[in-house]
Amino acid sequence: MLKASKTTRFNVTVRRIATGCDFHISLFARDEATACDRAKDRARFAERIPLSKLATLEANGIAVFRVVSCAVSADQSRPIA
Numbered sequence: 001m002l003k004a005s006k007t008t009r010f011n012v013t014v015r016r017i018a019t020g021c022d023f024h025i026s027l028f029a030r031d032e033a034t035a036c037d038r039a040k041d042r043a044r045f046a047e048r049i050p051l052s053k054l055a056t057l058e059a060n061g062i063a064v065f066r067v068v069s070c071a072v073s074a075d076q077s078r079p080i081a
Contacts, residue, residue, distance in 0.1 A: 006030070009073040012039035015066050016047060026073060036067045 007028040012035055014023045023043040029035035043065050044054055057064055 009076050010035035010039075010070055011073045012036060012070045013068040014039050014043040015068045016043065017063055017066055022068065028078075032070050036070050039067065039070070040065045 007030055009026060009028050010032065012025045012027065014025065015021070016023075023039070023046060025039045025042050027035060027038055027042070029038060044051075049064065054064055
């Protein structure tokens, strides 16, 4: 039997540094660090930047995305499946 894990809904704002475009993402995660990492991944998917390109840029010391804010959401309801 699967054991339910406790997750919290976070509202995360991620900014693409080159364009200044903000992504407002709401997601469930165990902690704030995980929420920030997953939000940056979602922003990368939205901008269609391949993981290999992102790794190359970060290896050269160029940051692509930055988390502007991460807060626990007041609305902790889960979507009905």
